[in-house]
Amino acid sequence: MIESSTLLRAALGGMLIGAAAGALALLNGRIAGISGIVGDLMRPPSGDRAWRLAFILGLVIAPIAFVLVAPVPPAHLSRSAPVLIVAGLLVGLGTRLGGGCTSGHGVCGVARLSRRSLVATMVFAAAGMATVFVVRHVLAA
Amino acid sequence: MRSVAALVCGLVFGMGLILSGMTDPRRVLAFLDIAGRWDPSLGVVLAAALAVAAPALALARRRSHALLGGPVVLSSSTLIDRRLVIGACLFGVGWGLAGLCPGPAIAMLLTLRKGIWLFVVAMLAGMAAFEAWQRLSRTAWGRKPATRQERTARTTPVRAAIRPMRRRNRRAGGRCARAAGPRACSWPP
Numbered sequence: 420m421i422e423s424s425t426l427l428r429a430a431l432g433g434m435l436i437g438a439a440a441g442a443l444a445l446l447n448g449r450i451a452g453i454s455g456i457v458g459d460l461m462r463p464p465s466g467d468r469a470w471r472l473a474f475i476l477g478l479v480i481a482p483i484a485f486v487l488v489a490p491v492p493p494a495h496l497s498r499s500a501p502v503l504i505v506a507g508l509l510v511g512l513g514t515r516l517g518g519g520c521t522s523g524h525g526v527c528g529v530a531r532l533s534r535r536s537l538v539a540t541m542v543f544a545a546a547g548m549a550t551v552f553v554v555r556h557v558l559a560a
Numbered sequence: 561m562r563s564v565a566a567l568v569c570g571l572v573f574g575m576g577l578i579l580s581g582m583t584d585p586r587r588v589l590a591f592l593d594i595a596g597r598w599d600p601s602l603g604v605v606l607a608a609a610l611a612v613a614a615p616a617l618a619l620a621r622r623r624s625h626a627l628l629g630g631p632v633v634l635s636s637s638t639l640i641d642r643r644l645v646i647g648a649c650l651f652g653v654g655w656g657l658a659g660l661c662p663g664p665a666i667a668m669l670l671t672l673r674k675g676i677w678l679f680v681v682a683m684l685a686g687m688a689a690f691e692a693w694q695r696l697s698r699t700a701w702g703r704k705p706a707t708r709q710e711r712t713a714r715t716t717p718v719r720a721a722i723r724p725m726r727r728r729n730r731r732a733g734g735r736c737a738r739a740a741g742p743r744a745c746s747w748p749p
Contacts, residue, residue: 425581429601432580433608439573440609441616446565448626450634451573453662458687473563474570475666481574482670491578494668495586496675498658507665507679509654511686514662517647518637521661522573524648525606530613531621531634538640539648544592546652551592554657 440527443474452523453478454514517543562628574667580605583668585659592656639712 440451447470449456456471482491498506514520517539519528524543528536581587582605590599617634626632655661660679668676 425601426604429580429582429604430608432576432578432582433605434612435572435576435579436605437576437609437612437614437616439569439576440613441620442572443566443569444613444617444620444626444632444634445623446569446626446628447562448620448623448630448632448634449566451569453666454687457662457666457684458690461688461691469563470566473567474573477567477570477572478574478663478666479669481571481578481667484571485575485578489579491671492581492584494584494671494673494676496658496673497586497589498675500675500678503658503660503675503679504682506654506658506660507682508686508689509650509657510661510679511683511688512690513647513650513652513654513686515647515687515690517644517651518635520651520663521655522663526609526613527617528635529606530610530617532614533635533638535638535640535644539644542645542648543652543655546649547592547656548594550653550656551589552595555593556595 436522436526437530440522440530444527450523450527452519452527454511454520455518455523458515513543562630565628573663576609577664577667583664585664587659588661588664589656589659592659637709637712641711 443449443451449470451474456474460468460471485491496503510520514523517524519525519536519539521540521543524536524539529540577583581601587599587601590597591602593599620626620632621634623632651661658679660676662683665676665680665683669680
């Protein structure tokens with residue numbers, strides 16, 4: 420059973436994520452899509468590197484700021500190194516090909532009621548669920 | 561100023577990820593595991609984020625320029641094509657394998673877990689591979705692959721231009737297709 424404090428943290432955290440995405444759109448006129456912010460740094464003609472690097476820096480130092488308020492919950496990685504590498508490659512390639520990840524399509528795109536993002540979100544959620552099903556209930560059985 | 565705003569946004573975004581528990585792959589995988597002990601947390605996070613982001617994005621969309629200057633560049637593409645679906649599929653498989661997506665992985669770099677670093681380095685390699693492939697295909701066929709915006713821009717005026725013709729054609733009972741060009745239809749029958 421999921422504790423109500425877990426759900427409360429999820430709701431509060433989600434509101435912070437939404438507020439950050441909304442603020443970036445209003446202040447800088449940009450979409451807070453992590454894969455796009457990182458990936459576009461690899462394109463030669465990008466005259467707007469500064470804000471991208473600043474956003475990533477903020478994301479990287481988030482645990483430091485968080486630990487001042489509360490302990491950072493541990494990350495449980497259950498996969499072996501080769502699986503993590505394959506997963507990383509797929510995530511990198513897939514997010515660039517599909518034009519977004521959980522933040523760009525899932526939060527910002529769906530918030531704009533973009534049908535394109537809605538389709539992408541449903542496809543990657545379904546693919547993720549299918550993958551977990553195969554790994555946990557087919558291969559492990 | 562724009563960079564300071566971006567830094568704060570990134571910081572708040574990351575703290576939201578940590579607070580919500582989404583930086584823990586176990587929790588993400590528990591959401592994706594619909595046949596096991598399902599954990600709705602990720603759905604709650606997404607719903608809360610959408611509720612806050614939607615009004616702000618709607619407001620930003622109506623503005624011609626951002627509050628700190630510069631244009632408002634919110635993607636306007638509506639194209640649903642093979643790239644989108646294949647890309648989302650690949651991403652979903654990777655997400656389901658590791659329980660990590662780009663945001664949480666980068667936000668957890670400073671915890672210095674080897675697995676997180678492996679994942680992020682591989683992710684950057686995947687992104688770089690995509691860019692290299694784009695550049696390669698550009699030179700191989702001697703032209704730049706059309707961006708999504710260009711592909712949409714190419715078909716939109718054509719569709720807009722033939723829309724009145726098609727409407728007239730429909731009104732004329734489909735005769736215009738056989739008449740002397742679409743101009744014939746601009747006259748009342």
